[in-house]
Amino acid sequence: MAVEVRMIPVSQIVEDPEQPRRDMDAESLQGLADSLRQHGMLQPIVVKPLHNVNMYQIVVGERRWRAAQMAGLFEIPCIVREVDPEEALTDQLIENLQREDLRPIDRARALQIAKTRLGLSNRDLASRLGISERMVGYMLELLDLPEEIAEQVVSRPNRPAEGAITEKHARFLKQLNEMPEVQAQVAEKIKSDRLSTDDTAKLVKALRMSPERAEELLRGSAPDWAEWINPELPPLPEEETIAVAPPPTTTSQPVASAPAATIAQQPADVVRKAIELLGELEPAQMSPEQRVETVEVLRSLLIVAETLIDQLMEQ
Numbered sequence: 001m002a003v004e005v006r007m008i009p010v011s012q013i014v015e016d017p018e019q020p021r022r023d024m025d026a027e028s029l030q031g032l033a034d035s036l037r038q039h040g041m042l043q044p045i046v047v048k049p050l051h052n053v054n055m056y057q058i059v060v061g062e063r064r065w066r067a068a069q070m071a072g073l074f075e076i077p078c079i080v081r082e083v084d085p086e087e088a089l090t091d092q093l094i095e096n097l098q099r100e101d102l103r104p105i106d107r108a109r110a111l112q113i114a115k116t117r118l119g120l121s122n123r124d125l126a127s128r129l130g131i132s133e134r135m136v137g138y139m140l141e142l143l144d145l146p147e148e149i150a151e152q153v154v155s156r157p158n159r160p161a162e163g164a165i166t167e168k169h170a171r172f173l174k175q176l177n178e179m180p181e182v183q184a185q186v187a188e189k190i191k192s193d194r195l196s197t198d199d200t201a202k203l204v205k206a207l208r209m210s211p212e213r214a215e216e217l218l219r220g221s222a223p224d225w226a227e228w229i230n231p232e233l234p235p236l237p238e239e240e241t242i243a244v245a246p247p248p249t250t251t252s253q254p255v256a257s258a259p260a261a262t263i264a265q266q267p268a269d270v271v272r273k274a275i276e277l278l279g280e281l282e283p284a285q286m287s288p289e290q291r292v293e294t295v296e297v298l299r300s301l302l303i304v305a306e307t308l309i310d311q312l313m314e315q
Contacts, residue, residue, distance in 0.1 A: 005044050007075045010068055013047060013056050016088070024063055032063065033070035041068060044077035048088065056080065059088045089114055093129055104167050105150045108142040115140075138167065144174050149187050165190050168197040172204045182207060182214050189218060202226055 045061025058065055059081065068076045083091070093110050115125055122140070126133040142150050154164045165173070169190055176183035186207070190200055202225040206217050210228070217225065283291065 005077050005079055008047070008056060008078045008080075009075045010065065010073060012054065013045075013058060013065055013076075013078070014050075015058050015062050015065070024066065029063065029067055029070065032067040036064075036067055036073060037071040041073070041076045044079050046091070047078045047080055048083050049080060059083055060091050086118055089117060090128060102155075103151075104139065104153045104155050104170075105142055108139045108150075111136060111139055112143060138171070141174055142167070142170055144177060145170060146177075146180065146183070149173060149183070152187070152191075163191050163194040166197065169195075169200050172197070172200045175204050175208060179207070179211060179214070182211070182218075185214075185218055193221075195222075198222075199225070 041064060043061075043064070045064050046059040047056035047061075048059055049055075050057055056078065065076065093114055111125065114120065115122075118125075120128070122136045123133045126136045129136075142153060145153075149165070150170070152165050153167060153170045155167060165187060173183055173187060173190075176186060186200070186203060189195060189203070195203070199222040202222060203217065206225045206228045207214055210217070217228065220228075281294070283294075286294065
C-alpha cells in the first residue's frame, strides 16, 4: 500500500512530551531552518492523530518541525499513522540513535525509558534497535554517574577528545562513584589538562589504589601516574656462585645445545597462570600480618583487572 503524504498546518502539530531528546543545538537548528526556508521540507515527518481535537502528535521528526516553525512555514508534509505507544517509542529511539548530535545522556535516558516501559532486557532492546548488547550496556552506564558530570559527556567517535569528557572517559569516571569529590576534580582535570582516555585510566587506577594520596596524584601528570601504578621492582640480589669445572666431554659425540628458553606467552595464558597461582594460596596457613598484606594486594589486583577489562573492551 502506498504511503500517503498530507500537508498539515504547523499549528495543528504538537510534540510528544515523552520524546527522548531534551536539548537541540540552536545553531544546527537555525541552519536547518535556513535550508527549509530556501528549499522547503523534502522529507515528511511522521505524526499520529489525536482524536476529537483535530490535532496531530509527532512520532518522528520533531527537529524538522521546530525548524519549520523558525522558518515561518505554514504547513509541512506529514505521514499520518496510527501507532501504539510501544511502536512510537521504538521509532523515536531508532531516529535519535542515528543522530550524531544527540547527547549521550539523552540516549541513555531514552534507552532506560524503553527498558522500563517495554519490560525489555539489554539483549532484547539491542535486538530491537539493531545495535549490540554491549553498546546498550555502555550507554546505560552513563546513568550511574552524577547528573552534573553525565550532562557534560559528549560523543566523539574516532576523534580526539580535545578537552571534552567523552563516553570512554565516563567509563573510568564511573569507577570513582564512591569518591564523589575526587570524581568531580578528575572530571575538571580531564577538561583543563585535555587528558586522553589512557591518561584518565592511569589516574583513576592510581586514585583507587591510593585514595589517601588523591591530592598529590591530582597535582601530577601521566608519567607520575604510570610510575605510581607500575613501580619498578628492586633489582634481585646477586647470588654468590662457585666456579665448577665443566665435565669432560668427548670429541666423538657432539653435544646438542639446549633450546633457548622463551618467556613469550599468550596473554590469556598469563592470566590463567595467575589464577592457578592464586588458587594455591592457603589462608589458614597465613599469619595475621600475611592475611592483611594479601588482602591489600588482592584489592589492587581487582582494580588492575577492572581497568584492563575496560581497555580491552574499547579496542
